[in-house]
Amino acid sequence: MRTLAEASQRLAIDVRDVSMTYRRRGSEVLAVDGCTFQAAAGQRVAIIGPSGCGKSTVLRMLADIITPTAGELFVGGITPNQARRARAFALVSQQNVMLPWRRLADNVGIGLAVLRTPKPERRAAVQAAIDLVGLSGFERHYPSELSGGMRQRAAIARALTLTPDVLLMDEPFGALDEFTRERLNFELIQVLDSTQATLVLITHSIAEAIMLSDVVFVMSGRPGCIVARMDVELPERTPAMRNDETFHTYERELRIALADA
Numbered sequence: 001m002r003t004l005a006e007a008s009q010r011l012a013i014d015v016r017d018v019s020m021t022y023r024r025r026g027s028e029v030l031a032v033d034g035c036t037f038q039a040a041a042g043q044r045v046a047i048i049g050p051s052g053c054g055k056s057t058v059l060r061m062l063a064d065i066i067t068p069t070a071g072e073l074f075v076g077g078i079t080p081n082q083a084r085r086a087r088a089f090a091l092v093s094q095q096n097v098m099l100p101w102r103r104l105a106d107n108v109g110i111g112l113a114v115l116r117t118p119k120p121e122r123r124a125a126v127q128a129a130i131d132l133v134g135l136s137g138f139e140r141h142y143p144s145e146l147s148g149g150m151r152q153r154a155a156i157a158r159a160l161t162l163t164p165d166v167l168l169m170d171e172p173f174g175a176l177d178e179f180t181r182e183r184l185n186f187e188l189i190q191v192l193d194s195t196q197a198t199l200v201l202i203t204h205s206i207a208e209a210i211m212l213s214d215v216v217f218v219m220s221g222r223p224g225c226i227v228a229r230m231d232v233e234l235p236e237r238t239p240a241m242r243n244d245e246t247f248h249t250y251e252r253e254l255r256i257a258l259a260d261a
Contacts, residue, residue: 011038011039011040011041011074011077012039012040012041012042012043012075012076012165012166012198013037013038013039013045013062013074013075013166013198013200014038014072014073014074014077015035015036015037015038015058015062015071015073016036016071016072016073017034017035017036017070017071017072018032018034018035018036018058018061018068018070018071018072018073019032019033019034019035019068019069019070019071019223020032020054020057020061020066020068020069021069030222030223031054031057031222031223031224032054032057032058032061032068032223032224032225033223033224033225034071034225035054035058035071035219035224035225035226036225036226037217037226037229039198039200039215040198041076041165041198042196042197042198043198043199043214043215044192044198044199044201044212044213044214044215045198045199045200045201045213045214045215045216045217046201046202046203046208046209046210046212046213046215046216046217047059047200047201047202047203047216047217047218047219047226048203048204048205048206048209048216048217048218048219048254048258049218049219049220049221049224049258049261050219050221050258050261051204052221052222053219053220053221053222053224053261054219054222054223054224055170055202055219055224056170056171056202057224058202058219058224059091059168059170059200059202061073061080062075062080062089062168062200063080063084063089063091063168064079064080064081064083064084075088075089075166076088076165076166083166087115087162087163087164088164088165088166089164089165089166089167089168090111090159090160090162090164090166090167090168091159091168091169091170092155092156092159092167092168092169092170092172093155093169093170093171093172094170094171094172094173094174094175097155098143098151098154098155099143100142100143100144101142102142102143103139103140103141103142104130104135104138104139104140104141104142104143104146104154105126105127105130105139105140107143107154107158108126108129108130108154108157108158108161109122109123109125109126109158109161110158111158111159111161111162112125112126112161112162122161125161125163126157126161127139129157129158129160129161130154130157132157132160132191132194132195133153133154133156133157133160133187133191134153134187135150135153135154135157138150147180148175148176148180149176149180149183149184152172152173152176152184153184153187155172156172156188156191160191160195163195164197165197165198166197166198166199166200167192167195167197167198167199167200168200169199169200169201169202170202171202171203171204172201173185173208174203174204181205181208182207182211182239185208185211185212186211186237186238186239188212189211189212189237199212199213201213206251206254206255206258207242207251209254210232210234210247210250210251210254211237211241211242212237213232214231214232215229215230215231215232216229216230216232216250216254217229218230218254218257218258218261219261220261221261227257227260227261228257228260228261230250230253230254230257232250233246234246234247
């Protein structure tokens with residue numbers, strides 16, 4: 001009989017019956033209970049659910065920031081801790097933290113600098129990532145000289161310098177206005193098409209989940225678990241798809257699933 005780890009080697013993400021209990025000052029809060037879902041290599045997965053349902057907790061477990069109290073997780077067939085050490089994933093959060101005294105190129109290259117990547121290799125990787133997210137020409141700008149959308153692109157570029165197999169994104173565009181958010185959604189699609197990275201996206205936006213993913217998982221209210229799955233099949237991912245009846249059907253189905261969650 002194959003072990004769970006052996007079965008997980010065929011999946012980029014494998015979350016099996018995971019639970020997380022937070023313990024603070026003698027009290028316990030069950031944030032996630034029996035969460036299970038998978039993502040194949042190169043697949044784009046979105047997780048939506050009500051606020052406080054444990055979406056970000058799941059992502060933090062995958063990113064090896066916290067350890068589940070029950071269940072098992074695998075990233076590329078290995079544990080999150082092993083995947084972090086192997087640089088198999090990169091995390092992009094809503095807070096696009098940039099050092100204000102460093103120029104954009106230096107901020108993008110921080111991860112490689114920490115890893116002591118040789119400077120010529122680092123410069124090439126940084127420039128390639130900057131070009132990929134459309135920030136060419138802004139390499140010497142400071143964070144204060146960049147818009148919120150540009151800083152978020154820089155955060156994505158920083159993640160891409162690590163050439164991750166899996167990109168974990170926690171509400172990466174949540175703080176942006178709707179116009180900028182939608183534009184970056186489609187820019188991210190181009191990045192994913194180019195890198196073929198697996199995506200796990202946490203979002204509160206139904207439209208964003210549909211635009212960016214092949215599969216949308218719906219989480220219940222706390223304690224969170226996966227209660228619904230919707231496969232997204234659209235002929236192309238362009239701004240015009242927002243006017244497609246199929247897109248509106250997906251929106252309606254997800255709203256119903258969220259109402260029942």
